[in-house]
Amino acid sequence: xxxxxxxxxxxxxxxxxxxxxxxxxxxxxxxxxxxxxxxxxxxxxxxxxxxxxxxxxxxxxxxxxxxxxxxxxxxxxxxxxxxxxxxxxxxxxxxxxxxxxxxxxxxxxxxxxxxxxxxxxxxxxxxxxxxxxxxxxxxxxxxxxxxxxxxxxxxxxxxxx
Amino acid sequence: xxxxxxxxxxxxxxxxxxxxxxxxxxxxxxxxxxxxxxxxxxxxxxxxxxxxxxxxxxxxxxxxxxxxxxxxxxxxxxxxxxxxxxxxxxxxxxxxxxxxxxxxxxxxxxxxxxxxxxxxxxxxxxxxxxxxxxxxxxxxxxxxxxxxxxxxxxxxxxxxxxxxxxxxxxxxxxxxxxxxxxxxxxxxxxxxxxxxxxxxxxxxxxxxx
Numbered sequence: 001x002x003x004x005x006x007x008x009x010x011x012x013x014x015x016x017x018x019x020x021x022x023x024x025x026x027x028x029x030x031x032x033x034x035x036x037x038x039x040x041x042x043x044x045x046x047x048x049x050x051x052x053x054x055x056x057x058x059x060x061x062x063x064x065x066x067x068x069x070x071x072x073x074x075x076x077x078x079x080x081x082x083x084x085x086x087x088x089x090x091x092x093x094x095x096x097x098x099x100x101x102x103x104x105x106x107x108x109x110x111x112x113x114x115x116x117x118x119x120x121x122x123x124x125x126x127x128x129x130x131x132x133x134x135x136x137x138x139x140x141x142x143x144x145x146x147x148x149x150x151x152x153x154x155x156x157x158x159x160x161x
Numbered sequence: 162x163x164x165x166x167x168x169x170x171x172x173x174x175x176x177x178x179x180x181x182x183x184x185x186x187x188x189x190x191x192x193x194x195x196x197x198x199x200x201x202x203x204x205x206x207x208x209x210x211x212x213x214x215x216x217x218x219x220x221x222x223x224x225x226x227x228x229x230x231x232x233x234x235x236x237x238x239x240x241x242x243x244x245x246x247x248x249x250x251x252x253x254x255x256x257x258x259x260x261x262x263x264x265x266x267x268x269x270x271x272x273x274x275x276x277x278x279x280x281x282x283x284x285x286x287x288x289x290x291x292x293x294x295x296x297x298x299x300x301x302x303x304x305x306x307x308x309x310x311x312x313x314x315x316x317x318x319x320x321x322x323x324x325x326x327x328x329x330x331x332x333x334x335x336x337x338x339x340x341x342x343x344x345x346x347x348x349x350x351x352x353x354x355x356x357x358x359x360x361x362x363x364x365x366x367x368x369x370x
Contacts, residue, residue, distance in 0.1 A: 034182045042184055048191035051271050053210045054252070054339040062337045064273075066188055139188060143337065146273040149189030155182055 035086065035156040039073030039130070047139065049146060064143040070135040072108065074156055077129040084160040085123040086131070091153060092116035095145035098152065100137060107133035118157060190273050196280060198268040198367035201243065205251035209269075209339070213251065221362070224264060224303075224346040234353035241303075241346040250341055257309040258343035266318050267341025270334040270369050280334040280369035282318065288326035292357030300325035300361060302349040309343035318342035323363070331365070 047066035054061045074086070090100055090113045101112035108121040108131070122131065139152065197215040199205070201222030207213030222245040232239070242261040250257040250267065258265045270280035289297035304322035317340035318332030334340040 037182050037184055040184045042186055045185065046187045046189065049188050050191045051195065051337075054269055054337065064190060066191075068186060070184065070186075137186070139186065141188065143190070143271070143273050144275040146188075146190040146193070149187060152186045152188060153183045154186070155184070 031160055033078075033158050033160070035158050036075035037072065037156050039075065041071045041073075043069040043071065049139070049141065049143075051143060052140070062143050063140050064146055065138065065140045067136065067138045070102075070137050072131070072133045072135055072156075074131040075129065076126050076131055076158065079126040079158060079160050080129055081126065082160060083123075083125050084158050086121050087118040087157045087159065088113060088121050089118040089155045089157050090115050091155070093150075093153060095141055095147070095150050097142055097145075099140045100152075100154070102135040102137045104136075105134050107131060108135070121156075192271070193273045194369070195271040196268070196367055196369045198266075198282060198365065199247075199251065200266045200365045201245035201264050202247050203251055203265075208254045209251060210253045215251075222264060226348050228348070228350060230356075232350070234350060236351050239348045239350045241348060243346075252339050252341070255311070257311070257341065259310065263309070263343040263345050265341065266332070266344055266365075267339070268334060268367065269339045270336060270367075272336055272369070274336075276336065278336040278370050280336075280367055281330055282332045282334070283328050283366050283368065284323070284331045285328050285364040285366065286323045286325055287361045287363075290359035290361035292355070292359045294355065294357060296355045296357060296359070298352070298354050298359050300363075302351070303346060304349070305344045305346045307342045307344055309341065312342075316342045318344065334367075 045068070047068050049064040049066040052061050052063040052065050076084075076086075086108070088102075088111070090098060092115050096115070098115040099112065103110045104121075111119040111121060113119040202218055202220040204216035204218035205213050206216055222243055224241045224243045226239045226241040228239050240262065243264040244261070245264050246260055247265050248256050248258045248260045248263070250265070252267075266282075270278075272278055286300050289299050291297050300323040305320055307316045307318055307320045317334060319342075321329075321331060323329070332340070332342070
């Protein structure tokens with residue numbers, strides 16, 4: 001009885017070790033990991049969304065748009081001296097269909113993403129512990145869904161080689 | 162046993178941050194609902210398509226005609242002209258109406274709800290135009306045609322005839338649509354009223370759900 005108990009403990013230890021290895025090794029092939037962006041700051045984090053211009057004579061325009069600046073600081077120390085691909089992720093969330101586009105100062109790639117998707121912003125060697133850039137972020141949503149205010153969540157992910 | 166505890170500690174440290182990182186942008190509608198109506202001279206500052214903003218304008222424009230004594234009541238409709246100098250659309254500055262023959266009417270209706278709501282424009286019309294002696298000409302003697310430069314298709318503010326002494330619908334705006342037309346008024350000239358200057362005021366109202 002005691003022996004079986006000891007065996008179960010060892011199995012648990014083995015299983016725990018296996019999971020721990022996966023979790024602690026973000027550079028494993030095709031592994032996607034959220035990047036520590038706790039140093040990222042959104043300037044003017046409350047964005048007023050304004051109606052995009054209408055087209056006269058019967059064409060409708062139902063988009064609302066807004067923009068802000070994001071000072072990005074990504075902690076990529078776990079992948080230092082390795083290669084990887086960094087993505088900006090816009091998870092599916094309220095108020096529904098969301099589109100974001102951005103320009104950068106050159107460290108990251110400019111691009112665009114729709115809700116539920118992600119877009120590559122960097123690919124190559126990770127040679128510094130922090131990736132820093134400034135994004136001019138433009139957001140557009142269907143104005144008919146903007147019944148109230150919403151918090152949009154973005155994150156960065158690393159696909160390490 | 163001590164080894165087992167150490168492994169679980171590693172698990173927590175490795176797995177904890179993976180789902181936590183994110184930055185948040187709060188969005189909120191600056192103006193959930195907007196309506197604007199302009200009849201004749203309006204209050205737009207700049208054109209809408211380049212960031213212009215609507216404002217109020219208290220001007221009351223006039224459509225008028227002087228009928229020659231020899232022509233009064235001869236059944237030939239008399240074209241009226243307006244004192245509105247606005248021919249350009251406040252949307253983009255396009256010369257849409259031909260002044261003084263035409264009067265601009267237009268605006269927009271914005272709302273942050275799904276659906277196909279419609280804003281309605283009504284005219285509150287007195288029974289008659291009246292001169293200084295109290296003589297009257299029924300408002301129903303005045304009608305209008307519609308259409309601006311470059312138009313094709315139907316008009317949001319169609320042609321019509323005033324119905325004296327009531328409120329009548331003269332046009333509509335679909336949700337999230339800019340709507341505009343140019344009106345050309347005319348006097349039917351089918352009766353022989355006493356000489357004088359006859360006036361009356363029509364009030365246009367935009368109502369949005």
